[in-house]
Amino acid sequence: MGAGVCGALVARELARAGREVTLLERGAWVSHPDQLEHGAHGGPPATAQPNHEGHPSSRPYPWTYVYGVGGSTLAWAGVTPRFDHSDFRIRSEFGVGRDWPISYEDLEPYYAQAERELAVAGDGEGLVPHPFSPTDRLIAPYLPPYEALSQARPTRSVGGRPACTGLDRCEMCPIDARYSGLHTVSAALAERQGLQLRPETAVTRLHSTAGRVTGLDCVSSRGDRSRLSANTVVLAAGGIENPAVLLRSGLDGPDVGRWLSDHEHRILELELDVSAGHGHGATPATGMSRLYTDAATRSDRGAVVLLPVDPGIHVTVELLEGLVSGERGTKLRERLTERFDKTLVLDLTGEDLPRADRFMELSPTKDGLGMPLNRISFPPDSAYLKDAFDHVTTDLPHRLAPLGARMGRSFPRAGGAHLLGTCFMGESDGVVDAHMRHHEIANLYVAGGSAFPTCAAVHPTLTIAALALRLGQHLASAT
Numbered sequence: 102m103g104a105g106v107c108g109a110l111v112a113r114e115l116a117r118a119g120r121e122v123t124l125l126e127r128g129a130w131v132s133h134p135d136q137l138e139h140g141a142h143g144g145p146p147a148t149a150q151p152n153h154e155g156h157p158s159s160r161p162y163p164w165t166y167v168y169g170v171g172g173s174t175l176a177w178a179g180v181t182p183r184f185d186h187s188d189f190r191i192r193s194e195f196g197v198g199r200d201w202p203i204s205y206e207d208l209e210p211y212y213a214q215a216e217r218e219l220a221v222a223g224d225g226e227g228l229v230p231h232p233f234s235p236t237d238r239l240i241a242p243y244l245p246p247y248e249a250l251s252q253a254r255p256t257r258s259v260g261g262r263p264a265c266t267g268l269d270r271c272e273m274c275p276i277d278a279r280y281s282g283l284h285t286v287s288a289a290l291a292e293r294q295g296l297q298l299r300p301e302t303a304v305t306r307l308h309s310t311a312g313r314v315t316g317l318d319c320v321s322s323r324g325d326r327s328r329l330s331a332n333t334v335v336l337a338a339g340g341i342e343n344p345a346v347l348l349r350s351g352l353d354g355p356d357v358g359r360w361l362s363d364h365e366h367r368i369l370e371l372e373l374d375v376s377a378g379h380g381h382g383a384t385p386a387t388g389m390s391r392l393y394t395d396a397a398t399r400s401d402r403g404a405v406v407l408l409p410v411d412p413g414i415h416v417t418v419e420l421l422e423g424l425v426s427g428e429r430g431t432k433l434r435e436r437l438t439e440r441f442d443k444t445l446v447l448d449l450t451g452e453d454l455p456r457a458d459r460f461m462e463l464s465p466t467k468d469g470l471g472m473p474l475n476r477i478s479f480p481p482d483s484a485y486l487k488d489a490f491d492h493v494t495t496d497l498p499h500r501l502a503p504l505g506a507r508m509g510r511s512f513p514r515a516g517g518a519h520l521l522g523t524c525f526m527g528e529s530d531g532v533v534d535a536h537m538r539h540h541e542i543a544n545l546y547v548a549g550g551s552a553f554p555t556c557a558a559v560h561p562t563l564t565i566a567a568l569a570l571r572l573g574q575h576l577a578s579a580t
Contacts, residue, residue: 102304102317102346104128105172106562107549107569108337109285110218114573116289116296123329124286124296125319127303127338128169133277140273142176143169146322148303152468153341153461156478164477164517166339170300171283173339173518174562178271178385179253179279181221181563182406183212187395188557195400197485198454199554202528202535208567215566219253219280220260228255230387231265235378236409236445237388243500244390250408251563253280254384260284267383305472307334307350313544320470333544333576337569340520340551341461345475347524347532348463352542356532358523361459361479362556364450365516367490370414371497374505377445382411386448393493394558402489404558405451414444444509445501449493452558453486455522519561524551536575537568548572 102108104126112124129144136142143149149168155161167173186205191198215221223230230249233241241247254265255278265278289296301322308316308328317329336343344358386408394404416437423433464476482490490511498506524532524547532540537552539545550565557564 103338106282109282110569111573113289118577153475159478171281174281180560211567220255231383234382343551344523360455360522362521370509371445379413403452408448410446521550
């Protein structure tokens with residue numbers, strides 16, 4: 102269930118092993134040319150519409166996901182770093198959070214496979230990374246360890262995808278260079294190895310008897326209802342819909358839907374005495390600093406990663422603000438030119454600890470298909486993450502003092518796209534085991550970001566893809 106990067110990779114591995122696979126996707130098949138023509142990823146069916154609401158006691162939060170063949174990778178930016186070794190052992194090494202029941206070494210070969218599958222620039226297989234921008238070269242000596250940013254945007258044509266042109270329109274890539282799950286589904290269907298795709302089909306509930314799923318109730322975008330049977334069921338529909346299916350099915354253990362995590366990006370602007378070098382990157386971001394990810398202070402404050410925003414300040418917004426305030430002509434142009442040239446823009450993401458007060462539950466309100474909406478509680482960041490951002494904000498001007506750095510604005514930008522942790526894996530706790538098999542239902546697997554025990558600070562998609570390949574190969578090898 103779910104034809105995003107996770108479900109697509111699991112399904113393809115099983116189909117290649119000779120298994121009969123039905124891939125259910127509640128959204129539509131929208132080709133890349135149609136996405137460009139209509140400016141939309143998921144299509145209009147009733148099954149593709151967002152189906153969440155905010156909890157009455159919680160703040161509004163901009164959850165963003167796509168129901169469609171390809172899932173939310175239809176709209177992502179393509180950033181694909183690996184987790185660090187310590188991200189899997191945060192409790193053992195720092196005394197907080199949870200350890201994963203698997204290690205970096207367990208996942209490393211699948212990381213390499215995922216990088217090849219997604220055509221990640223810098224994967225060591227001939228796809229060189231995108232070169233450092235002038236901004237990277239300026240700040241890298243002061244923010245070690247600093248590395249080329251892994252991205253699912255190839256630097257040369259591969260697998261029918263063209264090389265990235267760096268046009269800064271990644272969420273609606275004009276040439277289809279950036280990876281989406283649609284690439285994997287298309288390739289798997291072309292192989293004609295026992296894979297059937299059923300788009301515009303939502304799973305309403307699972308039926309189970311004697312510790313096994315015996316049937317899946319489904320509804321189509323037209324309202325047609327059906328029941329399917331399967332030897333094995335894999336839920337791969339994201340951190341909100343995966344637990345929703347379990348809850349609608351009466352599989353409501355204490356951790357189902359709890360411990361929801363996300364990365365809310367924070368933008369920092371620092372004023373420099375020298376040119377920041379923005380406007381010349383090969384992609385919107387080409388480098389990343391892990392300076393704040395593995396210090397002993399992680400016991401007290403979360404890890405944070407820094408990505409320079411190669412396009413720099415949003416000139417159009419700044420221009421409009423200037424015009425509204427009464428600025429005009431040469432004076433406005435000179436001020437904006439100076440501000441663009443000497444303002445360093447950094448994108449920060451950080452980890453918060455798993456929190457029971459961040460959760461999804463079923464709402465009494467029904468959606469257009471007659472199913473409960475997914476009601477989400479997501480209170481603001483804890484002191485663990487706030488202190489991390491505060492530390493970075495205080496520390497950066499000192500580290501960048503040779504550039505004359507002075508802290509400017511700091512503000513949240515984007516969030517709601519990384520739906521993690523609501524069915525986390527644990528050896529005895531959580532919802533699933535180390536292979537993402539449900540603790541109580543032997544033929545049910547709950548995969549993707551919902552299985553993360555912790556969120557780390559870096560973007561999660563490559564880890565989701567690696568776990569999907571590991572699960573697909575594990576199921577394919579089972580007798």
